[in-house]
Amino acid sequence: MAYLTVDGAIKRYGATTALNGVSFSVAKGEFFTLLGPSGCGKTTLLRSIAGFSQLTEGRVDLAGHDLLSVPPHKRDIGMVFQDYAIFPHLTVAENVAFGLKARKVATSEIRGRVAEALATVRLAALADRLPAALSGGQQQRIGIARAMVVKPRLLLMDEPLSNLDAKLRLDLRDEIRAIQRTIGIAAIYVTHDQEEALAISDRICVMDHGCVEQIGTPQQIYGQPATRFVASFVGTMNLLAPAAFGLPEVKGVAQWALRPERLRLAEAGAGAGERGAGNGAASIAGTVEHFSYLGREAHLTVQAQGHRLVAQIGAPPPDLAIEAGRQIRLSFDPADLHGFDAKGRRVQAELAA
Amino acid sequence: MSAIAVGATRRSWRPDFWTLVAVGAWAILIVLLLIPLGLVLVSSFRDESGVLTLANWQRLFGSTRYFNAFINTLIVGFGGLAGALLLGSVMAFCMARIQIAGGRFVSMLAILALVSPPFIGAYSWIVLFGSGGIVRQTLMSWGIFMPPIYGVWGILIVFAFKFYPYVYLLTSGALANVNRSLEEAAENLGLTPFQRVLQISFPLVLPALSAGGLLALIHAIADFGTPRLLGRGFNVLATEAYAAYSAEIGSNLGMATTLSLALILMSMVFVFIQRFMSRKNVYHSNLINRPEKIRLRGFANVAAHAAVYVIALGGAMPAIIAAIYSVRKTNGPVFQPGFGLDSYRRIIATLGDVVMNSLMFSGASVLLIVVIGTLIGCLVARRNTAQTSLLDATLMVPYVMPGIVVGVAFIAAFNTPPLVMTGTAAIIILSVFIRRLPYAVRSSAAALRQVGPSMEEAAISLGYSPVQAFLRVTIPLILPGIIAGAMLSFVTAVNELSSSLVLYVGGTITMPVKIYIAINDGDYGTAASLSTILLVLSAGAIYLAFRLLGRDERALL
Numbered sequence: 001m002a003y004l005t006v007d008g009a010i011k012r013y014g015a016t017t018a019l020n021g022v023s024f025s026v027a028k029g030e031f032f033t034l035l036g037p038s039g040c041g042k043t044t045l046l047r048s049i050a051g052f053s054q055l056t057e058g059r060v061d062l063a064g065h066d067l068l069s070v071p072p073h074k075r076d077i078g079m080v081f082q083d084y085a086i087f088p089h090l091t092v093a094e095n096v097a098f099g100l101k102a103r104k105v106a107t108s109e110i111r112g113r114v115a116e117a118l119a120t121v122r123l124a125a126l127a128d129r130l131p132a133a134l135s136g137g138q139q140q141r142i143g144i145a146r147a148m149v150v151k152p153r154l155l156l157m158d159e160p161l162s163n164l165d166a167k168l169r170l171d172l173r174d175e176i177r178a179i180q181r182t183i184g185i186a187a188i189y190v191t192h193d194q195e196e197a198l199a200i201s202d203r204i205c206v207m208d209h210g211c212v213e214q215i216g217t218p219q220q221i222y223g224q225p226a227t228r229f230v231a232s233f234v235g236t237m238n239l240l241a242p243a244a245f246g247l248p249e250v251k252g253v254a255q256w257a258l259r260p261e262r263l264r265l266a267e268a269g270a271g272a273g274e275r276g277a278g279n280g281a282a283s284i285a286g287t288v289e290h291f292s293y294l295g296r297e298a299h300l301t302v303q304a305q306g307h308r309l310v311a312q313i314g315a316p317p318p319d320l321a322i323e324a325g326r327q328i329r330l331s332f333d334p335a336d337l338h339g340f341d342a343k344g345r346r347v348q349a350e351l352a353a
Numbered sequence: 354m355s356a357i358a359v360g361a362t363r364r365s366w367r368p369d370f371w372t373l374v375a376v377g378a379w380a381i382l383i384v385l386l387l388i389p390l391g392l393v394l395v396s397s398f399r400d401e402s403g404v405l406t407l408a409n410w411q412r413l414f415g416s417t418r419y420f421n422a423f424i425n426t427l428i429v430g431f432g433g434l435a436g437a438l439l440l441g442s443v444m445a446f447c448m449a450r451i452q453i454a455g456g457r458f459v460s461m462l463a464i465l466a467l468v469s470p471p472f473i474g475a476y477s478w479i480v481l482f483g484s485g486g487i488v489r490q491t492l493m494s495w496g497i498f499m500p501p502i503y504g505v506w507g508i509l510i511v512f513a514f515k516f517y518p519y520v521y522l523l524t525s526g527a528l529a530n531v532n533r534s535l536e537e538a539a540e541n542l543g544l545t546p547f548q549r550v551l552q553i554s555f556p557l558v559l560p561a562l563s564a565g566g567l568l569a570l571i572h573a574i575a576d577f578g579t580p581r582l583l584g585r586g587f588n589v590l591a592t593e594a595y596a597a598y599s600a601e602i603g604s605n606l607g608m609a610t611t612l613s614l615a616l617i618l619m620s621m622v623f624v625f626i627q628r629f630m631s632r633k634n635v636y637h638s639n640l641i642n643r644p645e646k647i648r649l650r651g652f653a654n655v656a657a658h659a660a661v662y663v664i665a666l667g668g669a670m671p672a673i674i675a676a677i678y679s680v681r682k683t684n685g686p687v688f689q690p691g692f693g694l695d696s697y698r699r700i701i702a703t704l705g706d707v708v709m710n711s712l713m714f715s716g717a718s719v720l721l722i723v724v725i726g727t728l729i730g731c732l733v734a735r736r737n738t739a740q741t742s743l744l745d746a747t748l749m750v751p752y753v754m755p756g757i758v759v760g761v762a763f764i765a766a767f768n769t770p771p772l773v774m775t776g777t778a779a780i781i782i783l784s785v786f787i788r789r790l791p792y793a794v795r796s797s798a799a800a801l802r803q804v805g806p807s808m809e810e811a812a813i814s815l816g817y818s819p820v821q822a823f824l825r826v827t828i829p830l831i832l833p834g835i836i837a838g839a840m841l842s843f844v845t846a847v848n849e850l851s852s853s854l855v856l857y858v859g860g861t862i863t864m865p866v867k868i869y870i871a872i873n874d875g876d877y878g879t880a881a882s883l884s885t886i887l888l889v890l891s892a893g894a895i896y897l898a899f900r901l902l903g904r905d906e907r908a909l910l
């Protein structure tokens with residue numbers, strides 16, 4: 001059952017349209033992610049839900065009640081900011097207690113809840129410190145504790161990890177997910193990082209230019225991209241011309257797309273190179289342009305019949321080295337192809353065998 | 354349908370406080386700035402009997418007297434600029450790049466030069482280098498002839514030492530922030546040290562140099578006390594405007610306003626030229642690699658120290674002389690040999706109300722400046738509309754208005770109904786208020802931009818109303834900046850002379866005005882001790898401001 005619904009959200013700034021009719025709904029307890037390139041309107045949408053900017057048109061309902069007529073400070077929606085927005089004049093504990101004080105919670109109860117929240121984000125030892133000396137990761141933990149401790153009806157997070165370094169980003173993202181599950185709160189999470197979105201979300205809404213491109217589980221988004229935009233924004237895609245490599249013509253398909261990890265390296269040189277490719281596999285001969293070894297995977301750029309293809313080789317043997325200029329054969333299962341029409345929309349095509 | 358409904362509900366709950374602030378700001382600017390300026394403009398086109406005429410403007414350019422004043426203003430303006438640039442950049446370079454013994458003491462002397470009460474500077478130079486000046490007499494007794502300091506050269510020397518801190522403080526900050534890697538890169542690319550300075554360092558500090566120069570220029574053309582005391586017939590627009598206004602017989606408001614307008618226009622032209630020159634020259638360099646101060650040896654070291662100390666002591670000399678003379682024994686207005694507290698006793702006995710006036714007027718204007726300046730600053734920083742930009746631009750006008758002009762404009766506006774304020778304390782308070790308001794608006798807007806809107810939004814999302822969020826989050830964060838700004842405003846307010854000189858009556862004399870009168874009457878002991886009191890007050894305020902803000906001399910500009 002829908003807990004939060006956004007219906008036909010439009011936001012214009014003069015001539016620019018930041019949101020162009022966005023609709024979706026979020027269930028209770030769901031972790032919902034807005035994913036899209038920067039400038040696609042994610043922040044605008046989030047701030048409209050929080051009440052910091054006003055939609056030009058559209059409805060937002062929370063738990064069956066109109067949200068837009070409620071002033072932001074009465075919406076009871078928690079927010080975690082990209083720049084943390086930790087109050088520098090208050091201690092860590094005072095920061096976390098700030099929202100509880102607004103709700104006139106009894107002092108004794110505040111103390112308990114703050115301690116509990118700080119323990120959850122593993123900051124109990126720093127309760128009496130001023131935030132200025134804390135690291136970015138610690139500050140964002142305060143931000144999360146501060147937003148969660150008031151048990152808001154909805155939690156909004158606008159790229160909360162984008163100012164942190166890579167290692168910290170991984171740790172904190174798992175923590176955020178774990179905390180959200182424990183509390184059972186509905187959360188909308190904004191990111192432009194597709195890997196982060198896939199890892200953390202129950203469902204993802206991919207946006208571009210103020211429009212929804214696709215809403216679905218991470219598996220759906222990655223495995224069955226609804227548009228060519230989603231296909232290339234989430235992960236990498238090799239784009240192939242409709243008749244390339246002897247692929248059969250399928251009505252309506254203007255372009256094929258293939259994930260790099262679906263391209264397999266068929267041992268070149270041997271005449272029976274297609275043997276490992278299995279039933280109905282298509283095969284491509286090409287010249288290696290570039291090879292990079294990344295440890296748990298290796299990337300191979302191959303020039304073949306006017307296409308530049310990227311293949312990803314999982315768990316490459318440590319002695320794997322392919323010099324540029326070498327002739328090579330790649331193979332793939334046509335069932336792994338995604339077909340898109342001239343407008344970039346997915347075409348359901350049965351290609352196997 | 355929903356769009357309209359949303360808009361309507363939104364407006365019904367958000368208190369339109371900021372709209373009220375905008376209305377209030379405009380009301381203040383209209384009453385205290387635009388109407389007085391408009392009346393100045395009108396009055397410059399009327400003769401004594403109120404008939405429309407171009408006679409005043411014809412006299413400005415037609416009569417040799419006023420034309421000379423116009424030229425002389427340009428001379429002292431550019432002369433003061435040149436002197437300030439020379440002394441200021443030498444000082445800045447030495448202090449930023451060379452190890453100078455007693456550096457903190459030197460920068461304290463620069464601050465002292467900056468806050469020396471007006472008039473006392475010129476007076477102290479006369480004490481040392483005037484016809485009967487101590488230094489001059491001593492040299493003459495050794496058979497070395499030295500001309501007295503009067504006339505245009507005297508004015509230029511005083512201006513150079515008085516206004517160099519503007520250039521010094523801004524430029525040394527910029528020089529200390531030029532990334533050393535840039536200079537090293539230039540060296541690495543084969544530039545000679547001289548080419549390096551000219552092609553790398555100079556363009557990088559040019560914005561600071563020109564901003565400091567502009568301040569020196571504007572203050573030089575607005576300065577009234579120095580030409581008045583040292584000029585001896587060398588008149589400038591500011592002194593002529595005051596003379597036209599204050600002449601016992603045939604006081605000529607029309608001529609005073611015309612001269613004032615010429616002065617404002619001149620200041621504005623220079624502001625725009627400076628803006629135009631430095632429009633693109635804003636460089637942001639990262640401070641990973643700050644320049645190091647080098648240690649000089651031998652003659653070069655002695656020369657650098659000599660330059661720095663001559664400039665610093667020259668600038669602070671008036672304040673030092675005032676402090677020394679304030680504790681000389683006096684008999685009436687005449688100095689006696691030996692030291693004593695006679696002058697201070699006299700102040701306590703007879704001039705208590707003058708000191709009280711100064712403190713009360715400055716306190717009141719600072720209060721107004723802080724409260725209203727902060728509100729307008731928040732408005733300008735948070736609401737970025739055409740209307741607030743216009744407000745910000747209009748606030749540039751008092752920034753370039755010489756004190757004499759504000760005084761004359763207030764007389765023109767508030768001498769007749771509907772609003773009669775001449776002779777009241779209010780008119781002096783308001784004149785200081787309107788002149789200093791732009792600084793407060795700028796500094797609070799800058800402080801607020803540092804805080805960023807997400808702090809307040811965080812508080813709102815946690816359940817505080819916008820007004821509560823502002824009070825509980827934003828205000829505590831910008832409070833140190835506001836108080837520091839208030840202290841600095843107090844320094845200017847308590848030292849303000851030229852507009853009060855036009856606006857004061859017997860009951861509203863302030864310390865700077867009394868210093869002016871005392872010097873004119875030859876009562877130097879009183880002048881020196883009042884100046885010393887002013888210095889102590891200013892120093893206290895600056896100390897407080899630095900405690901709150903962190904030490905940053907540039908905040909004083």
Ligand SMILES: Nc1ncnc2c1ncn2[C@@H]1O[C@H](COP(=O)(O)OP(=O)(O)O)[C@@H](O)[C@H]1O
Binds near residue numbers: 016017036039040
């Ligand atoms: N206050 C504003 N005024 C004008 N345009 C804006 C404003 N805020 C956002 N925009 C525009 O709206 C679009 C969406 O912005 P935003 O929601 O911040 O994108 P995202 O968060 O996805 O990067 C952008 O093109 C941006 O330039």
Ligand SMILES: [Mg+2]
Binds near residue numbers: 039042043044
């Ligand atoms: Mg954004």
